Amino acid sequence: MSKTPVQFSLNGSSKAIFVDGGANLLEVLRRGLGDLTPKYGCGQGTCGTCTVLIDGEPRLSCLTLAETVEGKSVNTVGGLADGADLHPLQNEFMEGFAAQCGYCTPGMLMSAKALLDKNSNPSREEVMEAISGNICRCTGYESIIDAILRAAGQRTGRAV
Amino acid sequence: MSSIEFRKDLFADERDDDLKEIGKPTIRQDILGHVTGRSPYYDDHLFDGLLHLKCLRSPHHHAKIRSIDTGEAERMPGVKRIIKPQDVPHNLNTLLSLINFGRDDEAMLQGNKVSYIGEPVVAVVAETELQARKAVKAVRVEYEVLPHVLDPEEAMKPEAPVVNEVYPNNTFDYHELYDHQKLRFGDTERAFQAADNIVEGRYQLSPIEQAPTETCGAIAAPETNDRYVCYTGTQALFFSLGTTAKLLDMASSRLHFVGGTVGGGFGGKVDSLHEPLAVLGAHLTGQPVKYVFDRQEEMQVGAPRGAERWYIKDGVMNDGQIVARQFTGVFDAGAYSRLSPYAIIKATGHLPGPYTIPNVSSNVYCVYTNRTPATAMRGFGITAVDFSIEAHMDKVATHLGMNPIELRIRNSYRDGDMKAHRRLAKNTALIECCQVAAQKAGVRLSPEFANDSSLKGGGIGSRIEIPETVTDDVGKIGDRRRSNTPIHPFEGAGHKGKVAAGTRGEQVIAAPAQDHEMVIEPGRDGYRGPSNGSGPLPPDETQPSAPMEPQSQPPVVQTPLPATQSPQPPQIAQTPTPAPQPEPYKPDKLFDRGLKRPGASRFISGSRRR
Secondary structure, eight states, X not given: OOEEEEEEEETTEEEEXXXXXXXXXXXXXXXXXXOOOSOOSOSSSSSOTTEEEETTEEEEGGGSBGGGGTXXXXXXXXXXXXXXXXXXXXXXXXXXTXXXXXXXXXXXHHHHXXXXXHOSSOOHHHHHHHTTTOOOTTXXXXXXXXXXHHXXXXXXXXXX | OTTOOOOGGGGTTTOOOOOSOTXXXXXXXXXXXXXXXXXXXXXXXXXXXXXXXXXXXXXSSSEEEEEEEOHHHHTSTTEEXXXXXXXXXXXXXXXXXXXXXXXXXXXXXXXXXEOSTTOEXXXXXXXXXXXXXXXXXXXXEEEEEOOOOOSHXXXXXXXXXXXXXXXXTSBOOBTTTBSSEEEEESOHHHHHHHOSEEEEEEEEEOOBOOOOSSOSEEEEEEOTTSOEEEEEOOSOHXXXXXXXXXXXXXXXXXXXXXXXXXXXXXXXTOSOOHHHHHHHHHHHHSSOEEEEOOHHHHHHTSOOBOOEEEEEEEEEOTTSOEEEEEEEEEEEEESSOTTHHXXXXXXXXXXXXXXXXXXXXEEEEEEEOSSOOOBOOSSTTTHHHHHHHHHHHHHHHHHHTOOHHHHHHHHBOOTTOBOTTSOBOOSOOHHHHHHHHHHHHTOOOOHHHHTOOTTSSOSXXXXXXXXXXXXXXXXXXXXXXXXXXXXXXXTTOOEEEEEOTTOOOSOOOOXXXXXXGGSOOTTSTTOOSOTTSSOSOOOOTTSOOOOOOGGGOOOOOOOSOHHHHSOOOGGGGSOOXXXXXXXXXXXXXXXXXXXXXXXXXXXXXXXXXX
């Protein structure tokens, strides 16, 4: 099988790797580059747990051909924290109990980051729209939405 | 969450502990790993030379396997090994055999007859997943399609095809005596005759797939010390370990299982389907092997919550008092037992719901059909019958023209009441729940019900008594299929006798241990048997024990076997002719490592704490 050289930036550092033709980005990140933070959930683009940012846009890495990220910038949860300092989203997810089994969390965090990078003061509806492609089977959506809103620095003010 | 109210005041006099945690946010101990993406799920372990395992699965509901031809697949690029049914050292198991419950009925790879769509036949181990998938397609299996049955009530008819050869009547054998689990409390038939109204209902729930985000799977690899490490997403690590040891005829000391980080399970990851096959693949190839369901397999083959059908018949007085309740339950176990027979034991212990009803009877069937085998899911065994009971309560209320909340309070169990499984109700709070629900829903209750309490009125008079109980012997193993008896228990039920009021039931007798190592000897921690050392007393129907004095009720004896937690009504006390029981599984020879003490269990090896 022919191999293609691909060069891109992963969480700010430059990477180069030979990939099989047709290999998906998720496999290349996990097996090829050892970044295990994006997870495999369905392989069909329905669950969202493999979400990564490609040039700031949330993308499903299981459906992205690895060759297409040539020269682009890829961000995963592995690069979210600044050294030992967690990203505000990570802190709020921790404080707000916004994860149970944790398997959807990497995708949720990347979808949320894509939103907050563009819109620092989103409404609840905008948050729900932003994570609408991410499935949480433990169904902790409320606490996830709350955590994202808190991370955006907005008081939730949710009526009981 | 703010939408939840904690009403600890309802239990203030029953629980003096205050952990000062409930109702307050807390930080999960594992959440740092979750938010940094570093929690080690089974697939987050990298191995050089990882091989991929894929199964050829049955395309038919029910078919005899005539031949398997793997010749072409074996020559395909990247294929390392094709695992056939005869490669599995001990290719027959049932999940709960580890606790002596049920007979072995399921092969890891099926070589004779497939009984549901997706049943694995052969497994291909190849260098890449794509190569494994292609090789699976190249395996030729010749099937002889057999008639199939998908509805449990159809499966119980005499003409229905036999789904599971180990249970040729298509029903699980309870206590080696009946084709269903019985519960008898009082005399429902007589109470129906005296009741003002009879209300009947039929309720049904479909199977539900747990659909965890992380699909079921495992990675196994040879370790340098002649052991196998297995990273797995199982919810039941020791089930998986014991099942692997049994299926592979391998000492458990050679298995190093690592789990505990589960990407969502909800009950669907207890069946131990992946670990044995992954370890066998690693054993046969000498390389790390990953066996994982893809999403389609997860939905088609992953065991769901089973379908259930319940028939409920109530005898109700005009004032709303329910005087008798009869259940007929049908569980669709799918093709193999897994956890369904045990779910029925749970369901029966739950009847008749949170209500005090003086006459209760129930027959519940565990039926084999050509569907995906069912397993655990969140409260399985309880959820469907609770749904049915509460839907039926609404039906009774409609029939009587009563407020459904008041109907529930009228019949609610209260502290100290005797339940149908002959245990006292305690810490009850249905009445308080109903009152809060009525208040939230804006339903006005009459003062009689608005001021009622679970602490009042229970445990007195007939509410605490075990009534005289009528027994029958309908539904002996095999009878129903021979004579096409309807499933409804009480049609044609042969009257067997009566058990005196106050009889709590036979002495709890544990099934004989398969292995003497499992026998808890007197003097060892955990021994709860008779103190005179004469062994459990045989039940004696002619001499029912004296009615118990309520105040001197001994603490409930919890026994380790699910079978013995069941209500064991006295009518099965008669010693039956035991059905022929296949010999429990024993390895042919002692495992070649570990403990060699004479007489030691063949499943145990290495040092062991006594």
